[in-house]
Amino acid sequence: MEDNYQKIVDKHTPKEKIFYNTFIAFITGGIMGVIGNFLIEFYESYMSVPAKEATVCMLITLIFLSCLLTSLGFFDKWVNFCKCGLIIPITGFAHATQSAALEYRKEGLVTGIGVNMLKLSGAVIIYGIIGSFVFSLIRTLVGLV
Template sequence: MKQSYQDIVSKNSPKENVFMNAVVAFISGGLMGIIAQYLIDGYSALLDISTKEATVCMLVTLIFLSCLFTSLGFFDKWVNFCKCGLIIPITGFAHATMSAALEYRKEGLVTGIGMNMLKLSGAVIIFGVVSSFVFSLIRMVVGLI
């Protein structure tokens, strides 16, 4: 029995190290969580604000830092290493938006940044809105029962 081309391809394609990737993402994602928690505690203690308000400050800080680091040109290497540890938190969203904005800046403010900034992250917004609608609908229906 002759091997098909597909068989030869799958035989000669390397396996991704899923376990290692998961461990790295777990640790780096966990570290992100710790940093975020310290930020919340710090903000609420320093500025004397509620945890809810401090959470917003924490998110803004993380978004600002990811955008800054992306612009300085080294955050892509971190993301590439940490993978989902940095992609799933809000840092990933900020990084995707910022990298597109940087890339298309040279094509003009409207035709460049305006039309391309959400190239990667637009899908997150669309499906974020759609899924929050679906879940609030479910919650409403469950509440009625």
């Protein structure tokens, strides 16, 4: 009885188009990487920015673009389509910050934006810092510096 039930459930669960989603994420993620590389070379060769600062300029440009496009309303549709292709790059971090800020805008400057802005992206910062502290402490204790 239970086996039959499980079979019927499996049959009727909507098959997520895993292959299709993965392919879309691969293509869009790859395009994001190419854009990042292009921006670095653009800043290095045309604006004559030093190599290390070109990386920072590239990150700020991408964050600016994704914040702007999120507040104009395009980015949500793109994230629904590309999913991880836009969530994993730094654009996902900016998108989370921007959409939380827009959503809680009406609750006031401090209690709305101030409290809730880092609601989604705070996890990335917190666990990034914890992880880097633990791993670099281990590395210094082991003496790998």
